[in-house]
Amino acid sequence: MPEPTADHRLCPTRASGAHTLIAHWITPVACLARQRANYHKCPTCQYLGLPAEAVVPLPVEAPREELPVSATPVRRARSKKKSKPVEPV
Numbered sequence: 001m002p003e004p005t006a007d008h009r010l011c012p013t014r015a016s017g018a019h020t021l022i023a024h025w026i027t028p029v030a031c032l033a034r035q036r037a038n039y040h041k042c043p044t045c046q047y048l049g050l051p052a053e054a055v056v057p058l059p060v061e062a063p064r065e066e067l068p069v070s071a072t073p074v075r076r077a078r079s080k081k082k083s084k085p086v087e088p089v
Contacts, residue, residue, distance in 0.1 A: 006055055009027070009031050010025060012045040035047075
């Protein structure tokens with residue numbers, strides 16, 4: 001993912017560093033306009049109240065733990081219901 005620059009910001013950039021489901025690259029002017037209009041994602045954003053020149057680095061993601069691989073294959077479910085033969089019309 002590209003780093004934020006003075007020309008673009010990732011909206012929203014959570015102050016807690018939490019992942020956002022949907023985020024957009026916007027200009028600082030658009031960011032300030034959203035803050036003035038009380039955009040619903042602004043209260044938890046790192047850019048809240050910062051000037052247009054501010055650049056906040058993206059949070060570093062923690063390494064993910066690998067899940068153990070199961071050696072036992074998963075059985076396929078079988079239906080106990082028998083289908084009726086289809087009669088020709």
